Amino acid sequence: MVFFVQVTTTAAMSFLCLSAFDRWACTSQSARIRQLSSIRVARFFFPIPFILWSLVNSPFLFYCDLVPPMYTCWFTNDLFMRIGTLILTPILTVLLPLVVLVVFGLLTYRNIRLVSHIRQQPNQSRMSTWEQQMTRMMLTQTLLSIICTIPRAMYVVYSIATVDEATTMSFERLSITLLIDCLTVSIVSVNFASSFYIFLFSSPRFRQTILMYLTCRFHLRSNQIAPTNMLLTATTHTGRQTARNIAHPTVQTEPF
Template identity: 60%
Template sequence: MLVFEIALLIIFWGSLVLFSIGAPATCLNALLFFAIKSFRRSPSAYYIVGQSFADVIILLIILLEIVSAISVSISSIDCKLMIFSIQMAISVAMSFLCLSAFDRWACTSQTAGIRQLSSTYVARFLFPIPFIICSLLNILFLVYCDLIPPINICWFTNDIFMRIGTLVLSPILTVFLPLIVLIMFGLLTYRNIRFVTHIRHHANQARLSTREHQMTKMVLIQTLLCIFCSFPRAIFVIYAVATIDQSADRSFDQLAIVTLVDYSSQSVLCINFASSFYVFLLSSPRFRKTVQVYLKHQFHLGPNQVEPMNMGTTGKTLARR
């Protein structure tokens, strides 16, 4: 009983903490990469904005799931929309993470044709695709999920789709496929960077701008964190699939331990959706400086409020603004 209570506490407090620290930072992340012109010049900015939108949806649904868990007035529509939305949003967020990793590989490639794939034109073209494809792939969750009487638990209404959803769709779209893509493009990007370092003296070497270099560093660190956070969930899913036929024979204590590991791996996976802003902030001095200047400008903070200034200079500054 104690293990089961610990599992409930983890999912409750973990969700609150993730939403509290993740939602404001994710909204600020989307605002920065959308509003600041120097960021918009990088193709990865489009993917980061798309990922931020999906992250906000995920964190909001996680909070709403806590509310619905302690509420007695959840409806059938709420049940369907929650399961569909969380599956779709996680798939979209992981897809944009993969697109960011792909863009950094293309940007650092030595082949001119591959480098052309890293452009704002390609990014604008690809931006709506994850939302469309992930919505279509997960639309069956709207059909085969509902409240199950008499306890009104939100679950699958079809046994065949339950196995498809829990053993195929959800693990592949949210864990295994993104994990494979992130590892592959992360290694390829690292190889490209090492290759550039060794041949930098070559006359025809096309060097990255400071902006793109910082963006590559930020995305690589985010990719590495995402890989580490996805591994526990991948291991648990493999275990759950391998022992699915034994689940009916488990005792209450065994089920409580499995539930504890399940909730813990979910919480670790959700770090991906709350940490991108902090990863960028810690990994890039340029990003920190840009955030500092942007926030000072938005909230009118700076030395001109407490220090005397020449009126002519102030007038010219205000006219330029």
């Protein structure tokens, strides 16, 4: 159980970091770097976090077992328990992803500022509405990812600093610590569902696309042809057209 939680948590944070890398790549001025932001590259990197973190966290399979009397999955080795709780879990699940998010967030902001500066030159066209919306969405998503990860990082630092006091904590303090733990985990989980809502509230074009999709998907708008009055108008001929018809008459046959 500990191994499964560790692998899924680190893999989820890795995908969050990869999305930050993708935002930096797609806003880069270099065409070579922009090529890294593609479906082909995403499909190639998709299984790598699962394989990598399964190998890195493999010691959890050997040093974790069902511990009596509650028979919960926990550490069976004191040394590895300290390594896992003080080094592996904080660094791999919180601190390292936070550093990556901050670094690529700053790089993305730098790329967007550079694009905006180039667009403001006299010989350059202004940013289109779609480019402005994409800029707003990327900055909002990057900032939200950093904000949602900081509380968990602060809790991890606090838990490391008070690890020796865990056995002497009162029941009330232990309950508050557990509540903060659950809250920080919930806040971090907002990252994985925030993209859709950020795009929905930041981009009118995205909202219009969603509305069109829902309309077509659930047949909310009936496709009916309204009757119209057909006005019969006489055909007018110019003098040249009349002369042409006289010179080259056409034979019309009527059905019996």
